[in-house]
Amino acid sequence: MTSAIDFDTWACPAPLRSYPTIVMGHGGGGRLSSELVEHLFAPAFRNAALDTLGDAAVVPTDAGRLAYTTDSFVVRPLFFPGGNIGTLAVNGTVNDLAMMGAQPRFLTAGFILEEGLPLATLGLIVEAMAAAAGVAGVQIVAGDTKVVDRGHGDGVYINTSGIGVVPEGVSPAPNRAAPGDIVIVSGDLGVHGIAILSVREGLEFGAPLASDCAPLNGLVTAMLTVTPDIHVLRDLTRGGLATALNEIARASGVGIRYDERRLPVPTAVAAACDMLGMDPVYVANEGKLVALVPPSAADLVLEAMRWHPLGARAAIIGEVTEQHPGVVVARTAIGGSRVVDLQIGEQLPRIC
Amino acid sequence: MKYLDEFRNPEIAERLFQDIRAITTRPWAIMEVCGGQTHSIIRNGIDQLLPPEIELIHGPGCPVCVTPLAIIDKALAIAARPGVVFCSFGDMLRVPGSGKDLFRVKSEGGDVRIVYSPLDAVKLAQTHPDREVVFFGIGFETTAPANGMAVYQADRLGLRNFSMLVSHVLVPPAISALMESPTNRVQAFLAAGHVCSVMGYWEYEPLVARYRVPIVVTGFEPLDVLEGVRRAVAQLEAGRAEMENAYPRAVRREGNAPAQKMLADVFEVTDRAWRGIGVIPQSGWRLADRYRAYDAEARFDVGDIRTQESPLCHSGEVLQGLLKPTQCPAFGKECTPRTPLGATMVSSEGACAAYYQYGRFIPADIPLARP
Numbered sequence: 001m002t003s004a005i006d007f008d009t010w011a012c013p014a015p016l017r018s019y020p021t022i023v024m025g026h027g028g029g030g031r032l033s034s035e036l037v038e039h040l041f042a043p044a045f046r047n048a049a050l051d052t053l054g055d056a057a058v059v060p061t062d063a064g065r066l067a068y069t070t071d072s073f074v075v076r077p078l079f080f081p082g083g084n085i086g087t088l089a090v091n092g093t094v095n096d097l098a099m100m101g102a103q104p105r106f107l108t109a110g111f112i113l114e115e116g117l118p119l120a121t122l123g124l125i126v127e128a129m130a131a132a133a134g135v136a137g138v139q140i141v142a143g144d145t146k147v148v149d150r151g152h153g154d155g156v157y158i159n160t161s162g163i164g165v166v167p168e169g170v171s172p173a174p175n176r177a178a179p180g181d182i183v184i185v186s187g188d189l190g191v192h193g194i195a196i197l198s199v200r201e202g203l204e205f206g207a208p209l210a211s212d213c214a215p216l217n218g219l220v221t222a223m224l225t226v227t228p229d230i231h232v233l234r235d236l237t238r239g240g241l242a243t244a245l246n247e248i249a250r251a252s253g254v255g256i257r258y259d260e261r262r263l264p265v266p267t268a269v270a271a272a273c274d275m276l277g278m279d280p281v282y283v284a285n286e287g288k289l290v291a292l293v294p295p296s297a298a299d300l301v302l303e304a305m306r307w308h309p310l311g312a313r314a315a316i317i318g319e320v321t322e323q324h325p326g327v328v329v330a331r332t333a334i335g336g337s338r339v340v341d342l343q344i345g346e347q348l349p350r351i352c
Numbered sequence: 353m354k355y356l357d358e359f360r361n362p363e364i365a366e367r368l369f370q371d372i373r374a375i376t377t378r379p380w381a382i383m384e385v386c387g388g389q390t391h392s393i394i395r396n397g398i399d400q401l402l403p404p405e406i407e408l409i410h411g412p413g414c415p416v417c418v419t420p421l422a423i424i425d426k427a428l429a430i431a432a433r434p435g436v437v438f439c440s441f442g443d444m445l446r447v448p449g450s451g452k453d454l455f456r457v458k459s460e461g462g463d464v465r466i467v468y469s470p471l472d473a474v475k476l477a478q479t480h481p482d483r484e485v486v487f488f489g490i491g492f493e494t495t496a497p498a499n500g501m502a503v504y505q506a507d508r509l510g511l512r513n514f515s516m517l518v519s520h521v522l523v524p525p526a527i528s529a530l531m532e533s534p535t536n537r538v539q540a541f542l543a544a545g546h547v548c549s550v551m552g553y554w555e556y557e558p559l560v561a562r563y564r565v566p567i568v569v570t571g572f573e574p575l576d577v578l579e580g581v582r583r584a585v586a587q588l589e590a591g592r593a594e595m596e597n598a599y600p601r602a603v604r605r606e607g608n609a610p611a612q613k614m615l616a617d618v619f620e621v622t623d624r625a626w627r628g629i630g631v632i633p634q635s636g637w638r639l640a641d642r643y644r645a646y647d648a649e650a651r652f653d654v655g656d657i658r659t660q661e662s663p664l665c666h667s668g669e670v671l672q673g674l675l676k677p678t679q680c681p682a683f684g685k686e687c688t689p690r691t692p693l694g695a696t697m698v699s700s701e702g703a704c705a706a707y708y709q710y711g712r713f714i715p716a717d718i719p720l721a722r723p
Binding site: 019021022023024025031032035261270271274276332333334335336337338341 | 356360362365366394395396397398400401455456458459460468574690708
C-alpha cells in the first residue's frame with residue numbers, strides 16, 4: 001500500500017470510471033442506470049420538469065398541467081404468460097403517467113422492426129396494444145415504423161410516449177415523502193419478472209405465473225378519490241420495490257423502513273427467487289405501485305385500493321422516518337435489520 | 353413455503369437466541385465457512401442479534417471470491433476470442449480481472465452468456481458445432497458434480513468443441529491452512545452444508561482430532577445457522593471438540609456416493625492458488641489426465657498472463673478472518689460493489705459485498721408504528 005494516500009479524505013473521483021462502454025447493467029434499473037441519468041442525461045438536458053426525475057414530467061400549459069413521458073420496450077421473449085411486448089408498451093406508459101396522478105389520454109407508438117419478422121406476429125402485438133389501450137381508456141394517435149437488417153434487432157422494439165391531464169390539487173412526486181408517511185404496496189411482488197424468467201431460453205422452470213401487466217390509472221383514480229393528498233406514487237417496474245423506495249428516499253431526503261413479513265410475495269415468486277438466489281424486492285413488476293400517504297389518510301387509501309381489482313392484495317408495509325436519510329432499511333423475518341440498497345446493474349443469479 | 357418457512361420461524365429463532373445467550377459465558381470466535389452462510393447471516397441480521405461475546409468470522413467459502421486473478425484473466429482472454437461462446441454462472445461476470453470484467457468483454461463483442469447449469473453449455477456445444485463453447489468451471493465441492501457431469505457428458509457425446517476452464521477448490525485443505533496459520537483466531541467451524549451434502553463429513557473428522565476444533569455441519573436458513581452456532585458454542589463452553597451434523601435433512605456422513613465416484617473419475621487433486629490467500633497445497637481439483645482434451649487452458653494458449661492485483665485491497669485478510677470488511681481502509685470508499693477492488697466486494701456471497709449491501713447502516717431499533 002502507498003503511504004502517500006490519505007484514506008480519510010479519499011473519494012471516488014470519477015463516477016463513470018469503471019466502464020468506458022455501455023454494459024447491460026446500464027439498462028438494469030440499478031445504480032449504473034441511475035448514474036447514467038444523473039451524470040449524463042440530466043446535466044445535458046437540465047430543466048425544472050426533468051430535474052424532479054419522476055416517472056413522467058409535469059409541464060404547465062395554458063390549459064392546466066400536463067404529464068408527459070416516454071418509454072422503450074426491449075423484451076425477450078416477445079410473448080410471455082400474461083401478455084406480450086405490445087401490452088407492456090401501452091401499460092408501461094399509461095402507468096408512468098398515472099404515477100403523476102394524471103389521467104392518461106393520448107399515446108404514440110414507434111416500431112423498430114427486424115427484417116424477417118412474421119407479419120402475423122406483428123399483427124398479434126398490434127391487436128394486443130389496441131386492446132390494452134381500450135382497457136386503459138387511451139387513444140394511440142400517432143406512430144412511426146422503421147425496419148433494420150436481420151440480426152440487428154430482436155424482432156420488435158417499441159417506443160411509446162404519452163400525455164395525460166393532471167387534475168387540480170393533485171401532485172404526487174418522488175421528492176414529497178415526509179416523515180410519518182405510510183408505505184403501501186398495491187399487491188403481490190415480483191410476478192412479472194419471474195413469469196418472464198420462467199419462459200426465457202435456457203431457464204424454463206414452469207412457474208405457474210402470468211405477468212401482472214395492467215394499467216394502473218383506474219386504481220390511482222380510486223385512491224385519489226378518497227384523498228388528493230397522496231405524497232408519492234411509483235410503479236414498481238425494473239428494479240422492483242427496492243429500487244423505487246431507494247429513489248424516493250434519496251429524492252426526498254428521508255429514511256424508509258419496511259417489514260419483510262408484511263410484503264405480499266406469492267409462494268411461486270418466493271420459491272423461484274430462493275432457487276435462483278434473487279430477492280423479490282428487486283424483481284420487476286408491470287402492474288404494481290407503491291404509495292406514500294400521510295398517516296391520517298392511510299386506512300382510507302388502503303380500503304379504496306382493496307376495493308379495486310388491481311389492489312385487492314394491497315398492504316401497508318412500512319413508514320417514512322427522518323432517521324437514516326436516503327437509506328432504506330428492512331426488518332427481517334427473524335427480527336434483525338438490514339440495509340436494502342440499489343443493485344449495481346441487473347440481478348445476477350448466484351452460483352450456488 | 354413448505355420446507356423453507358419452517359426454518360425461518362421467528363418464534364423458534366428467538367428461542368435459539370435465548371438458548372445461545374444462556375450458555376455463553378465468554379468470547380468465542382466461530383467461522384462460518386461458506387459464503388452462502390455469510391449471506392444468510394447478514395441478510396437476516398443474525399450477527400446483530402447474537403450475544404456480543406460471539407464473533408462470527410466470515411470464511412473463505414465464496415467461490416467467486418477465491419478464484420485466482422490469473423484464472424479470471426484467462427477467462428477474459430478466452431471470452432474475447434472470435435468463435436468462442438463463453439458460458440458462466442451469473443455472478444462471475446462482474447469479478448474484476450487485472451483490467452476488466454466479463455461484462456466489459458461482452459460489451460466489446462465477446463459472446464459471454466449466463467447459464468444456470470453447465471449442462472446448458474454442453475447443449476449449446478451440441479447445437480453450435482461451428483463454435484468453441486467454454487464453460488467457466490469454478491466453485492467448491494458443491495458445484496463440482498454438475499461441472500464434472502458436463503465434461504463426462506461431452507466426452508460421451510464426443511463433443512470436440514466443448515471445454516472447461518477449471519478452478520475448483522476444496523474446503524478441508526483450507527480449514528487446515530487456516531488452523532496452521534500463526535495468526536489464526538478461529539475456535540470452531542460451521543462447515544458448509546451443501547459441500548457436505550456431496551462429500552459427507554468423514555473428511556472433517558481427522559481435522560477435528562488433529563486441531564482439537566469443533567466442526568458443526570450447518571445449513572443456510574436462519575434456524576439452521578442458529579442451530580449450528582448453538583451447537584458450536586455448547587461444545588466450546590464444555591471444552592469439547594467433536595464433529596456434529598446440524599443439517600441432517602441434507603447431509604449424511606458418507607455424502608453422495610455416486611457424485612463422489614464421478615468426481616474421482618473426472619477430477620484429480622492439485623495445488624491451487626486462492627485469491628487473496630495464496631497457494632494452498634492439494635486444495636483444488638483439475639481435470640484428470642483422461643479428460644485433459646476438455647481443459648480450456650490447454651486448448652487455448654493462455655499460459656503466459658501477467659496479473660495485477662489492486663494494492664489497496666485487503667480481501668485476503670478478510671477471507672482469512674483477520675479483518676472485518678468494515679475495518680478495511682478502502683471499504684465503502686474507493687471499494688464499493690459498483691467499483692470493486694477485490695472479489696469479496698463482487699459476489700453477493702462475498703463478505704465485503706454482504707456488509708456493504710446489508711450491514712453498512714444498522715439502526716439500533718426499527719420498530720414499526722403500526723401493526
